[in-house]
Every structure is written in C-alpha cells, then in structure tokens.
Amino acid sequence: HIGIAIQRAMEIVPYLYPKFLEEYPYVKLEFYEKGSTALEKSILEQKVDFACLATVPQNPNLTYELIKEEYPVLLANKQCMIVNKYPPGTPVDIWEAREETFISCKQGHGIRKTQDILFLSRGISPKIAFEIDSVEVAKRTVAASKSVTVCPDTFAALDGGYPYCVYPLKNVDVSRHFYVCYRKGSYLNQYQKGFLRILHEMPKA
Secondary structure: OEEEEHHHHHHHHHHHHHHHHHHOOOOOOOEEEEOHHHHHHHHHOOOOOEEEEEEOOOOOOEEEEEEEOOOEEEEEOOOOHHHHHOOOOOOEOHHHHOOOEEEEEOOOOHHHHHHHHHHHHHOOOOEEEEEEOOHHHHHHHHHHOOOEEEEEHHHOOEOOEOOOEEEEEOOOOOOOEEEEEEEOOOOOOHHHHHHHHHHHOOOOO
8 A cells, every 4th residue: 555645646656566566466556645744644544554755754653765855946937027037947035936926736735835834934925826736737837827836846847848947946944855654663575675675766867
C-alpha cells in the first residue's frame, strides 16, 4: 500500500511500476492518492505502508528517506509585470510578484504550504484567481493567461518546454524536499526494501 501525493503519481508510477513488476511479478502494488498533508497521517493510521511526498521531516514516529532535493519556483506568463523587470531565470523574492494574479494549489498540498509561508513572511496578500488540486492545470493556465503560480522546480516544464518564464524563489527559509517515509521501527521485507531501492534509483533530473 503506497500513499502518493496527487502531483507525484504521473512522475513516479510510470517509472516505478515496470521496474517493480520485473523484480517482483507476484506482488501487487496499491496506490492511495492524497495531498501531502494527509499522507503522513495515513501512515500513522496504518492505511498505507509508505508515503511519497514533498515535506519537511518533523514527525518523530516516521522514518524519512530523501529521494530528491527540490526548490520552489515562480512561473509567470510572459505578459506579467515581473517579466518586464527580470529576465527569466533570475532569482526573485516573492515580494516582486505581490501585484500579480496567482493560480494557487488548494490547502493540503505541500507547495501550498510553502506559498502561504512565503506570503506571510513577506506580509503580502496577492490576488488569487482560483485554487486547484492539479499543478498541471495551474501551469497550463499560467501559459494561457496573465497569471503566475508557485510550483516545485521538478514540475516547472510543461510538455517538455517552458511556455512561460521561470524564476527561482530566493529567501525561502524552509524547503520541502521529496521523501519516502514509513513508520519508524517497521520491519521491511525483501520486496519493501526493493521498493525503496527502486525509488532511490529514480533519475534526479
């Protein structure tokens, strides 16, 4: 039983499933898709064995294994004001986007928590056009309209390209990296250890 953040399924499942199937053809994988916040709770409630999510390791009852370091970026439509001030790729403070219109992920997603912390730390309350569960929808909306969104750098590309401008965000006090976690002290059988190994072998780029 694998808990996986909604945004991660498209990245992880196509990579994980064929490799796991090749090594353990008689073991069935069951996926449980939820927002990052709900997944750690699901492990403690023993609804899932593992959770794959972006988080800040805080729960002493869980073991966290780092899979990939990630950092938040701002995606901005090419008509946005910030694009007139800074070339794409320039590290910017979220303050510089205070007058832009945001497409925001809903509460419960790790990147939303990062966004809220950034807004609070800079004392800004930008206009939010709407909230959505899918980072992909947010990205496509930014590509098509005068708006911005915050997302992990891992998900910055859209269909292999960048139809918007990408800005690394600076002055981020807490970064939520990508981990797999499980109950501390859990006995891991052979195929569970294999699952973890396959995740650690996942390409970092």
